[in-house]
Amino acid sequence: MIWPDTTGLMVAAFTAIVPSLVAQVLFIKGNEIIGSNRAGIFINLVPIFGTLLSVMILGEMLHLYHIVALGLVLGGIWLSERGK
Numbered sequence: 001m002i003w004p005d006t007t008g009l010m011v012a013a014f015t016a017i018v019p020s021l022v023a024q025v026l027f028i029k030g031n032e033i034i035g036s037n038r039a040g041i042f043i044n045l046v047p048i049f050g051t052l053l054s055v056m057i058l059g060e061m062l063h064l065y066h067i068v069a070l071g072l073v074l075g076g077i078w079l080s081e082r083g084k
Contacts (some may be wrong), residue, residue: 041080044073057072 004012031039048070054060 038081041077043079048073 025040030042051062051066051069055062055066
């Protein structure tokens with residue numbers, strides 16, 4: 001068995017605290033503010049944040065298809081929110 005080093009423990013702590021606690025609390029608060037119909041659209045940002053975090057934390061390469069997906073997701077959110 002290989003025990004994680006300090007970086008591994010910090011990544012595990014970050015993963016346990018931020019997505020499971022902070023993100024859920026903020027999503028619930030945002031849901032209260034703007035309503036469930038509008039808040040549900042923003043759940044589509046989860047893969048975008050996953051990609052950005054993998055680039056920042058893990059050092060993965062950002063490719064053109066990531067940028068295209070980012071544009072499509074943000075464009076879809078913009079189109080759905082435009083008439084409101």
